């Protein structure tokens with residue numbers, strides 16, 4: 033997968049040299065390039081923002097640098113992803129969709145946002161996805177890009193050592209995963225549930241599923257309500 037990130041703070045992405053994303057870049061699974069938006073400014077102050085038409089607080093990112101940056105970076109088959117508070121809520125299903133694409137371009141907005149014409153102009157040439165991580169506002173899109181890139185990259189073939197991790201984890205099947213335990217068996221007077229030490233894999237699987245359903249019903253009734261009823265055993269159904 034080819035990924036281009038355009039930002040006025042390219043150094044924000046130093047963490048993407050680390051851990052499994054760093055390894056994915058080394059192995060060539062992820063071809064990541066970070067671009068400084070100011071590359072496409074031509075004034076002595078390398079200006080990227082200006083005051084908003086219609087008045088109001090703060091500054092808006094100018095269209096010209098963005099237009100030239102996207103002209104330079106976009107290729108056929110690219111999808112533009114713009115993290116934004118006004119975007120569509122990002123969920124695991126979106127991570128899977130993005131993981132299936134060949135080329136992602138991330139535009140990191142700052143200030144009060146990017147001039148709307150940049151989005152509209154790009155949408156004439158490529159798919160554009162404005163994506164929100166939740167109902168809150170950040171200083172800029174950079175940290176959201178790191179979050180989205182983690183969620184996407186870990187789904188790419190070969191990135192996670194054990195692909196089985198992807199099937200049992202939270203949200204993989206629309207539920208929260210069961211609690212996990214490791215050694216020691218007893219810790220500060222707290223024991224690992226006996227079932228997990230039983231060696232009875234069928235019983236362990238049933239226990240984990242029950243815990244997953246209980247946890248989902250308690251913490252995410254929205255997910256539980258939309259969980260396909262045919263996947264629930266009779267005893268799992270709410271009264």
Ligand SMILES: COC(=O)c1ccnc(N)c1
Nearest residue numbers: 116164165166170172173
């Ligand atoms: C500037 O970007 C944001 O503030 C942002 C991006 C993605 N999700 C959000 N909830 C906010």
